[in-house]
Amino acid sequence: MENVISMSYGNGGKKTSMIIEEMIIPALGNDKLNLLGDGALLRTSGEIAFSSDSFVIYPYFFPGGDIGKLSVCGTVNDLLMCGSIPKYLSLSFILEEGFKIEDLKKIISSIKNTAEEAGIQIVTGDTKVVDRGHGHGIYINTAGIGEKVKGINLGKKRIKIKDKVILTGSIGNHGISILCARENLLESKIKSDCAPLNKIAYTIFKYGEEVKILRDPTRGGAATTLKEFVEGENFSIEIEEEKIPVDREVIGACELLGLDPLYIANEGKIIAIVSPEVSDDIIKDLRNIGCNEASIIGEVVDYTSSKVLLKTLFGGRRILDKITYDLLPRIC
């Protein structure tokens, strides 16, 4: 095998087969993927969740992960946020001519490990190659299928006044780690929080109908996610700055760079809205599985203009909107 990807690795012929047979099947193979048909035949419970994301992150290796790990986590977590158990994943590469085969191997190995951790099988895929100058090493798309959990019914329409807003851990780590890695900024110890959220989500799933909505605050950060919850609805959400966990290093980096942690992407956290009756129990359970910073950060309030309000450390109130200008492009 050569050292770098050339155009003929994308022609569907011998070299495409080499990637599949020498790199993908040995690492990711299973009875469904190994059939190498135009798609995979799967048996499911019937009620399924379906989600897809493309990943264009740069650099594709970063502290705490790489584009392979991220592309599995991203779709796995979206399936969990739909109230489903992740089962099957598709994996599509867009490789740029000149991309190192060595790097592709590392990324595939990381995909293998993350898929195992998340309990998801890669069952179908695709590889395309674009000419130099029309990519950035590697882009990945994953699509996933999950089986819906009975008794979990999530949606904005189920949110009620006085429901509590839970955040499962500190925010901002993913975005800041990428920014530091990309720009060689700061001697940073900040790692991405990129992780499959199965364990955390299953802990919350146990509360059934008391769970109203789940979302992992990736692009746009926690503020954008909360704003999406209130949009078009007859309630607002008020959160308290002092309750929001942010690592000291992230606060430092944000202050230095003029960024707001509420708008920085996360890849391993959940925002959940739940009934007030179960919120303390959920926090207790989350801490028991190691989410030491899980907190109730606010609640749904009877203020009909669909706002997200931040009660600041100084006692004032600030209205949070969705992200507009983005100081951190391509963080997922």
Added chain:
Amino acid sequence: MENVISMSYGNGGKKTSMIIEEMIIPALGNDKLNLLGDGALLRTSGEIAFSSDSFVIYPYFFPGGDIGKLSVCGTVNDLLMCGSIPKYLSLSFILEEGFKIEDLKKIISSIKNTAEEAGIQIVTGDTKVVDRGHGHGIYINTAGIGEKVKGINLGKKRIKIKDKVILTGSIGNHGISILCARENLLESKIKSDCAPLNKIAYTIFKYGEEVKILRDPTRGGAATTLKEFVEGENFSIEIEEEKIPVDREVIGACELLGLDPLYIANEGKIIAIVSPEVSDDIIKDLRNIGCNEASIIGEVVDYTSSKVLLKTLFGGRRILDKITYDLLPRIC
């Protein structure tokens, strides 16, 4: 709205919402997509097919179609080739900074028309933006879910000696049309055959267990598809050059450019292997629905070395391998 895509269209915030709410939902919206969750909840029959492809074709507008039409057809056709009825599609864009919003609108409109023709609903999606010089206008990934047709069981293991090889129409049109459009070669009338294959596949599905395997010969062309059928199996396939339908213009272009139509990509044809008992009836049915060039091009032969043999016009025999060097990169 501005005239071109800027980085902030990919940040998951206000501008990403503009693409979704002003362009995608009005064209493609339905009760599932409009919920705009992290994924879609779907009810299926349980036994499903799952397939995904990325599309990096250039130019993204070409005679007979565009990247939008192709990205729907590609996955719809893969689902059909698995013996399933296409139901649900995900749609993920990777846009390059500077891409014309006008072109994105045209592509979305084409996606709408093709999805309607194929009877598939777009239920979830994603939009990413990469900086100038790291894309080529637009790349699209689609993933699809189909419901398996009862009584259809496809696979190489079901192929038997004397089974017939059916080709549903002329080959080479897609690849040659793209090459001519890209290089401004020839004053060509050749159009891509890009089309959803539902009607043709359903006609073949009627023959149930008599249908052994289906494949649409895209990248690598008909020769590569046939070689994939025999690989690792105890039979060979012999096809006859004179039975293979190729349009006159495609033959002309291939001769001029030194290309072999058997290795040129198609996006609207099926190669089927079927029992000899039903092969003539299938051809009759296919001609009845307008596949005037549908032909039996060869058969499975008792020659155990997994070869594809071409009986040439001059009576010789040539061994066909998979595509190796590709004179036509990025044709899908």
